Amino acid sequence: MIYMADTANIEQLKKLYYYFPLAGVTTNPSILAMEKKPISEIVPRIQEIVGDGMVHFQVASETADDMLRETLKYKEHFGFGDEYYSKIPVTAEGLRAIPMIKNAGIKVTATAIFTHQQALVAAQAGADYVAPYVSRLDNISSHGIEVVEHITKTLNHFGYDCKVLAASFKTVDQVHRIVKRGCHSATINFELLEALRSHPMTDMAVAQFTKDKEGIYDIAF
Numbered sequence: 001m002i003y004m005a006d007t008a009n010i011e012q013l014k015k016l017y018y019y020f021p022l023a024g025v026t027t028n029p030s031i032l033a034m035e036k037k038p039i040s041e042i043v044p045r046i047q048e049i050v051g052d053g054m055v056h057f058q059v060a061s062e063t064a065d066d067m068l069r070e071t072l073k074y075k076e077h078f079g080f081g082d083e084y085y086s087k088i089p090v091t092a093e094g095l096r097a098i099p100m101i102k103n104a105g106i107k108v109t110a111t112a113i114f115t116h117q118q119a120l121v122a123a124q125a126g127a128d129y130v131a132p133y134v135s136r137l138d139n140i141s142s143h144g145i146e147v148v149e150h151i152t153k154t155l156n157h158f159g160y161d162c163k164v165l166a167a168s169f170k171t172v173d174q175v176h177r178i179v180k181r182g183c184h185s186a187t188i189n190f191e192l193l194e195a196l197r198s199h200p201m202t203d204m205a206v207a208q209f210t211k212d213k214e215g216i217y218d219i220a221f
């Protein structure tokens with residue numbers, strides 16, 4: 001399972017990277033805006049924490065030419081390596097930008113995906129990942145889990161070299177269900193990552209071990 005942290009909060013990333021087997025970090029302009037700092041300050045701090053893991057960083061531009069220029073600038077300015085993915089919303093301009101960015105040797109995560117066909121068009125354009133928004137679909141009386149399942153099945157069926165990075169989760173159960181339907185990558189916020197690895201029974205078991213070990217473990221280390 002590929003877990004990514006859907007946050008630009010440095011304290012949250014430090015806590016998560018201490019123990020969680022994360023493959024990388026994803027952000028978007030809304031996530032960054034919550035930090036109230038410019039990207040020139042936040043991105044280097046994210047890079048320090050993530051090391052050689054993936055950074056999926058979204059462009060702010062709205063035209064294909066600008067998306068390409070912006071992506072190239074970030075690669076140079078931040079010294080991004082192979083694990084840099086330029087996040088491109090699947091607008092008409094975004095879809096035009098995807099092959100341009102791929103031709104420049106930079107990977108792409110197509111984002112803001114709400115339908116099966118949007119994902120397939122992005123995959124056909126050359127995206128390395130497509131990011132469907134589960135909760136936002138559920139909140140408009142659609143079915144986020146099913147959309148993720150259909151995209152995953154179709155990409156596998158036709159042998160696309162494109163993976164599904166499910167996004168926009170509000171519950172642990174949503175994460176559980178996309179995995180059961182065959183989706184192997186998810187980007188998840190801090191609170192949910194913490195919630196999905198913890199269980200009160202684990203805490204109770206460890207409390208009992210702590211009590212029972214007294215006077216038994218007598219080898220110094």
Ligand code: E4P
Pocket residue numbers: 006026027028111131133135136167168169187
């Ligand atoms: C990640 O790529 C998405 O931008 C993000 O998961 C959206 O999450 P939200 O619907 O909670 O804002």
